Amino acid sequence: MQISITAGVANCAEPPSDAISSESHPSEIFESRIMPIFKSTQPSSCIQCHLASVDLKDYILPSHQETFIALERAGLIDRKHPSQSKILNLIRMGEKDPNLSAKRLHQKTRQAELEAFEDWIITTCEHDPPVLDSDASVNDEAKSKVATLVGPEHPNEVVRYTRKQRLIESFTREVWSQRMRCFPCHTPFEINASDPKHVKAKQRHEDLVKQYGARINLFEKDPSGTLDRWVAASRKKNQNHLPLINLDTPKESLILLKPLSKVPAKREDGTLSPVSSILPVSHAGGLKMFEHDQSYKAIRRWIEDYADVVQGKYVSVDQLPTEKWIPTQKIIRMSNVPDTNEVGTPVQIFVHPKSQKQGLPIAFTQGIITPRGFVNGPLYEIVREELNNAEADSYSPDDNPATQPEGNMESILTAGEYRIRVYVDRHGKLDIDPATYLTEEDFLGETSVTTQWKLGFPNATIFSASNLRR
Numbered sequence: 001m002q003i004s005i006t007a008g009v010a011n012c013a014e015p016p017s018d019a020i021s022s023e024s025h026p027s028e029i030f031e032s033r034i035m036p037i038f039k040s041t042q043p044s045s046c047i048q049c050h051l052a053s054v055d056l057k058d059y060i061l062p063s064h065q066e067t068f069i070a071l072e073r074a075g076l077i078d079r080k081h082p083s084q085s086k087i088l089n090l091i092r093m094g095e096k097d098p099n100l101s102a103k104r105l106h107q108k109t110r111q112a113e114l115e116a117f118e119d120w121i122i123t124t125c126e127h128d129p130p131v132l133d134s135d136a137s138v139n140d141e142a143k144s145k146v147a148t149l150v151g152p153e154h155p156n157e158v159v160r161y162t163r164k165q166r167l168i169e170s171f172t173r174e175v176w177s178q179r180m181r182c183f184p185c186h187t188p189f190e191i192n193a194s195d196p197k198h199v200k201a202k203q204r205h206e207d208l209v210k211q212y213g214a215r216i217n218l219f220e221k222d223p224s225g226t227l228d229r230w231v232a233a234s235r236k237k238n239q240n241h242l243p244l245i246n247l248d249t250p251k252e253s254l255i256l257l258k259p260l261s262k263v264p265a266k267r268e269d270g271t272l273s274p275v276s277s278i279l280p281v282s283h284a285g286g287l288k289m290f291e292h293d294q295s296y297k298a299i300r301r302w303i304e305d306y307a308d309v310v311q312g313k314y315v316s317v318d319q320l321p322t323e324k325w326i327p328t329q330k331i332i333r334m335s336n337v338p339d340t341n342e343v344g345t346p347v348q349i350f351v352h353p354k355s356q357k358q359g360l361p362i363a364f365t366q367g368i369i370t371p372r373g374f375v376n377g378p379l380y381e382i383v384r385e386e387l388n389n390a391e392a393d394s395y396s397p398d399d400n401p402a403t404q405p406e407g408n409m410e411s412i413l414t415a416g417e418y419r420i421r422v423y424v425d426r427h428g429k430l431d432i433d434p435a436t437y438l439t440e441e442d443f444l445g446e447t448s449v450t451t452q453w454k455l456g457f458p459n460a461t462i463f464s465a466s467n468l469r470r
Ligand code: HEC
Pocket: 181, 182, 183, 184, 185, 186, 208, 212, 215, 216, 244, 254, 255, 256, 258, 259, 275, 277, 282, 283, 284, 285, 286, 288, 289
């Protein structure tokens, strides 16, 4: 007793000894350096690109032995060339990020993770690495089961879908593309000081900044900067201000409600009452969007998708949206809508290839019936993605697909003859789910058009509702 106490005291007097001794023993390195990553409440460096579905913690099991064996089985540790182990390359992914500020933000975490894993793997391989029972009673099936103990819980498609870069792409297409509807008040980078046509716009924007401050500058110079700004602003809780992006109730995102709202009511003395940024919202910029127009639909759908991603709602492949909506400036207009259809009723117009009797549309728009009896809107091309591709296991962390831009897609709406199908929302379906497509029970009729698909409202492709056949 006496002796051990003395020894203990003597040890305490020495410099912290665990750092030195752990250097030599793999299981101690595991405890002192890998376990803290596993237990940390902070996300790992993977969050730089993966908003959900995968974390370095998914690659750690509760013990040194189990973790090493499972990682090796999964092909992530190379005991002959430990420093080339794939798990290290996964952690290094972040170094190749073209987004330099994201790269810097996660630099420290990544470096610590990399050093810890390197130290643990190299030391373990130098010592006497654990082996999975080579006993004949352990069959191949049992061995491959061990490999599935590490890695993300959800399928690779889900991991890929919930990447930040994928969200920036859809943000660019579905939200950023609509920014000119908010010009010049919220788009400082679209105002060209040397353009004489922008003189008024510039003055107006400057006045607004003076009156309302920097919050007026909603759109940054690029999509990812804009998204970062909205996300950061939405994190600040404020009783008098709904979040720009509302994760709990996407339809109550201020970015949607402001442009749907009128200017605040006039007071008795003729001045405006203060603007409201909580329900009921008012907007000093006035009505800039309607619930049933295409921009609203696209922005709302994007916010809902974003909320599902960051809240980890996607767990299986069949839950992932498979369509992209690509905005165009090709306008379609239906005229002579009979007055049996109420003004203000939402209508969806679908474009199908003429040759195809059945099958899916390639473009659509949505609008409401105007008092003059027409419906018009810009077409969105519909691109369907094959998520279940054969390359499901092709992920090689060595080449970083994040640096490869999306291919420049050719428009699918080329000059020619097309079949047009029209649906009317008589049952308020779109009030319940604005991102939905109307179905056969809402079908009004179909016709065909031959068109060049010229750009802009003055060159709209026009057809008459009186030509529709059921
Ligand atoms: C003619 C100028 C003008 C246009 C165009 C305009 N707005 Fe506004 N908007 C304002 C002004 C002024 C404010 C500040 C007062 C307020 O909150 O209503 C504002 C505030 C906002 C806010 C609140 C920002 C915050 O953080 O408090 C949002 C969100 C917004 N607008 C969205 C939009 C969107 C989206 C569009 C385009 C579809 C748009 N606005 C078009 C003038 C405009």
